[in-house]
Amino acid sequence: MKDIDLVIEICGSAGEGTISAGEILSRFMSGQGFEIMSFDSYPAEIRGFGKCVAHTRLSSNCIYSPGKLVDVLISLNDGHSISQLSTLKKGGILVYDSAPLKPHGEDKSVLGWAEPGTVTYGVPLTMLANRAAGNSRGRNMVALGAVVALFHMDGQSFTQSIQARYAKKKQVIIDANVNSFLEGFNWTKKHIEKTDSISFDGVIMPAGREKLIINGNQLVVRAALDANLKFYAGYPITPATKIMEILSKELPKNGGTLLQTEDEIAAIGAVIGAGFGGVRAMTATSGPGFALMTEFTGLSVMAEVPAVIINSQRGGPSTGIPTKTEQSDFNAAVLGGTGDCPRIVLAPIDTFSCYQATVLGLYLAEKYQTLVVILLDFFLSNSIRNIDIPVKPSQVFLDSNIAPTKAELENYQRYKVTPNGISPRAIPGTPGGIFFSTGLEHDEFGKPDYSDKGHLKMTQKRFDKHSFVLEEAPAPQISDFTGDMADIGVISWGSSAGAAQEAVMLARKDGIDAVSFSSMILSPFPEKALVAFADKCKKILVPELNYSGQFANFAVHIIKRPVERLNYITGRPMASEDILEKMRQM
Amino acid sequence: MPHYDHYVIIGNGPAGNHTAAILRENDGDAKITIISDENIFFYYKPKLTEYIAGGLTKAELMVPGLSFYREKKIRLRLGQKVDKIDPERKIVFLNHMEKIYYTKLVIASGSGARVLPSMRSYADCLKHITTYNQVMEYKEQIQTAGEFFIFGGDLVGFKFIKMLCKMHKQVTLLIYPNAFWPFNLTEKMQEIIVKNLSRQGADVLVNDDISQIIKKEDTYIVKTVKGVEQQVDLVFSFNGLIPSVEFAKGCGLDIDHGILVNETMQTNVPDIYACGSCAQIYNPKINSYTTSIGWANAVVQGKVTAMNLLGTHRVIESVDYKYFDLEGVEIKTTWWEDIEESSFI
Numbered sequence: 001m002k003d004i005d006l007v008i009e010i011c012g013s014a015g016e017g018t019i020s021a022g023e024i025l026s027r028f029m030s031g032q033g034f035e036i037m038s039f040d041s042y043p044a045e046i047r048g049f050g051k052c053v054a055h056t057r058l059s060s061n062c063i064y065s066p067g068k069l070v071d072v073l074i075s076l077n078d079g080h081s082i083s084q085l086s087t088l089k090k091g092g093i094l095v096y097d098s099a100p101l102k103p104h105g106e107d108k109s110v111l112g113w114a115e116p117g118t119v120t121y122g123v124p125l126t127m128l129a130n131r132a133a134g135n136s137r138g139r140n141m142v143a144l145g146a147v148v149a150l151f152h153m154d155g156q157s158f159t160q161s162i163q164a165r166y167a168k169k170k171q172v173i174i175d176a177n178v179n180s181f182l183e184g185f186n187w188t189k190k191h192i193e194k195t196d197s198i199s200f201d202g203v204i205m206p207a208g209r210e211k212l213i214i215n216g217n218q219l220v221v222r223a224a225l226d227a228n229l230k231f232y233a234g235y236p237i238t239p240a241t242k243i244m245e246i247l248s249k250e251l252p253k254n255g256g257t258l259l260q261t262e263d264e265i266a267a268i269g270a271v272i273g274a275g276f277g278g279v280r281a282m283t284a285t286s287g288p289g290f291a292l293m294t295e296f297t298g299l300s301v302m303a304e305v306p307a308v309i310i311n312s313q314r315g316g317p318s319t320g321i322p323t324k325t326e327q328s329d330f331n332a333a334v335l336g337g338t339g340d341c342p343r344i345v346l347a348p349i350d351t352f353s354c355y356q357a358t359v360l361g362l363y364l365a366e367k368y369q370t371l372v373v374i375l376l377d378f379f380l381s382n383s384i385r386n387i388d389i390p391v392k393p394s395q396v397f398l399d400s401n402i403a404p405t406k407a408e409l410e411n412y413q414r415y416k417v418t419p420n421g422i423s424p425r426a427i428p429g430t431p432g433g434i435f436f437s438t439g440l441e442h443d444e445f446g447k448p449d450y451s452d453k454g455h456l457k458m459t460q461k462r463f464d465k466h467s468f469v470l471e472e473a474p475a476p477q478i479s480d481f482t483g484d485m486a487d488i489g490v491i492s493w494g495s496s497a498g499a500a501q502e503a504v505m506l507a508r509k510d511g512i513d514a515v516s517f518s519s520m521i522l523s524p525f526p527e528k529a530l531v532a533f534a535d536k537c538k539k540i541l542v543p544e545l546n547y548s549g550q551f552a553n554f555a556v557h558i559i560k561r562p563v564e565r566l567n568y569i570t571g572r573p574m575a576s577e578d579i580l581e582k583m584r585q586m
Numbered sequence: 587m588p589h590y591d592h593y594v595i596i597g598n599g600p601a602g603n604h605t606a607a608i609l610r611e612n613d614g615d616a617k618i619t620i621i622s623d624e625n626i627f628f629y630y631k632p633k634l635t636e637y638i639a640g641g642l643t644k645a646e647l648m649v650p651g652l653s654f655y656r657e658k659k660i661r662l663r664l665g666q667k668v669d670k671i672d673p674e675r676k677i678v679f680l681n682h683m684e685k686i687y688y689t690k691l692v693i694a695s696g697s698g699a700r701v702l703p704s705m706r707s708y709a710d711c712l713k714h715i716t717t718y719n720q721v722m723e724y725k726e727q728i729q730t731a732g733e734f735f736i737f738g739g740d741l742v743g744f745k746f747i748k749m750l751c752k753m754h755k756q757v758t759l760l761i762y763p764n765a766f767w768p769f770n771l772t773e774k775m776q777e778i779i780v781k782n783l784s785r786q787g788a789d790v791l792v793n794d795d796i797s798q799i800i801k802k803e804d805t806y807i808v809k810t811v812k813g814v815e816q817q818v819d820l821v822f823s824f825n826g827l828i829p830s831v832e833f834a835k836g837c838g839l840d841i842d843h844g845i846l847v848n849e850t851m852q853t854n855v856p857d858i859y860a861c862g863s864c865a866q867i868y869n870p871k872i873n874s875y876t877t878s879i880g881w882a883n884a885v886v887q888g889k890v891t892a893m894n895l896l897g898t899h900r901v902i903e904s905v906d907y908k909y910f911d912l913e914g915v916e917i918k919t920t921w922w923e924d925i926e927e928s929s930f931i
Binding site: 096098099100103104105106107108109111112114116117118119120122195 | 625626627662663664665666679680681682683684685686687719
């Protein structure tokens, strides 16, 4: 069977159905058995203007990154699509509206800017949409119809996908969308002379396991509910809002409570309060909100109260670029705040691991009675994958509090120093389990203690506890070495890890002896594993989506040697093509 | 406020490209746009026959100079078809509904294959070699096909036949005397051509005509008036070229076969020029308009057009007489040039 590996982008204006069209395409391809990875980029403003792009990579093989360059660009809006042409591959395909309502002014047509050699297909999107439904709203469906016809996809199955997408809508809306799709499909079959070579003819994917089509935010919610989350407090902020939005419906059904607070400080305060009360609790935010939460994060560590913060990073600092992805909160998450404040930081490397990280985060926070920060980013939060349905966590992960024994309650020391630093934690209301709890430095009973020896002892205790977390954290993902030494080792974290893994695979095909390293846990960091890895690499490359190389600086401190850096703050996810290019230059 | 010209050139062949090159050399500020409905960079059209036969790579088909456009800031609009021109408002309308405003317009849109009126009903069965896209459609078919029927007999056609014979294909040529425009084929000339082509392995039919072409699955049955019937894989028509000027009709430009221009390549409409094989140039010696073909003529005309656009008066002079060898017949012409003499950008 021939391989399919395509990147398709739909570009339009907010309100033109760009994102819906991308979603329908992704779901259809997933239903056909292809791997998909898709994400949308849209303006920060709510509606009415601004550029929207639905980006979908689909493949008959595994996908690790969204793909930088585009094979097919579907333009629903000429003005916005002109700038998007820069992502189109040489010889790529442009589908555009050949019969807009008004003529384009000079240089305002996307076709006018298409690079020589681009395969262009003009389809009268507006005219066909009007014919199908009496208005031009269905242009997105006409465009999908054109693409399905052009690439010889299964038109009938696609129609069913559209019906499924709008199943909850009125019949007139379903009909309008289906008719628009069919207009585009039939018109293209009749009028377009195909000159490209993309075809799904004869491509039949084997029936696989049932897949879940989901994005990172949705998966965080699913994981949190599966991991016994009972309290959520938060304040809406892009790109984390969706977590709260879904939980507002789902959490009460699962016996939990959701509280929308007046700001992020109140949210983390409420989460710590709930954690103190023995309830699994979390919040989700982004950079600006995380900055506010720093007010309280130290309390979670000092008072040893479980708290989980999901920080979905976006372009920063300050309000920054709300709808663009970045990995620039590494320093804030790992090192931010006051005092010597060890906290657990997890960073999922792909959509699937958003589930693992959330389950693990809630488990570790409760067991180690501390703050857990889970670093997502705009891309992970919003990119859609079709994944195997995650296996629900076992009982061990659902209740991890180490409660005091009867004997321990006789002279209860809430902050007792133990070999692994974990002090048995009495939930308020436990008979005999009365204790002091404060943000002040304290002794083993919880009473304020400002002595130098006391401060050292308790700080040491908190750090000891922190170091034990590594024993339960997932091991770093390290690709196989082909010899004793590799030419290039690529160290990555978070959402850049997939692109790094893919780049390493491509580099090997290119004859570059490369290997990759990524760790979901960033704090504590598996330093020994990183040092061992780096020792077997002649050169090290650290790609990440921030300007200053925050993780690279951190890694240099561990491996004590210089590294090559690849830093982007374009607002787009890391691309394997860019990492590969950098490797070629090294 | 500074005023910059916008030179819009319709056509990406030798005439259009050389006009653009001279304009840029002499006017650094002007905006220059080349529009072509062919979605391919500047290429040697006369070499298409070699390319189709596999004697050339695509890179060898292309005229070097890709970076030229970027360096010289010449905007290339390829794969974009011109719908019509509005000389009053100085607008070129593109097929995808974009308007382009010009201050000076050069029409260098070249020419396309001429389909004989009697053959129009068989248009779907006929193949031509006039554009890259046409060639790409059946390049592979030519490699695998065994039997060819060719009628007409223009220059490109003869080149093609020679190549097919070299490839050991079975070729039948039906000579149409009026396909040899701009000169008439005499009986004597025809005799020599038949003799030479037969020596190369082609079957040549004369004084006959096609009566019917029938498509039968992947083959064609060609029947002639004199009763010849052949089943072949491909049928080609080589009956000369006609200027591609449909888009210019009805806008006020004087058009005969091509766009009529004076000796300075100027049309009857102010600020519109035409050059290359789409133009019919006034020749005061014969007091009539003549169409030229050939790469070198197009280059010269492009240069003259540019100089006149820039305000330097230049008059077109046809290149010197050349002797062209047409299968043993020596033809004296001012218009036919060998492509090897082509100039590069």
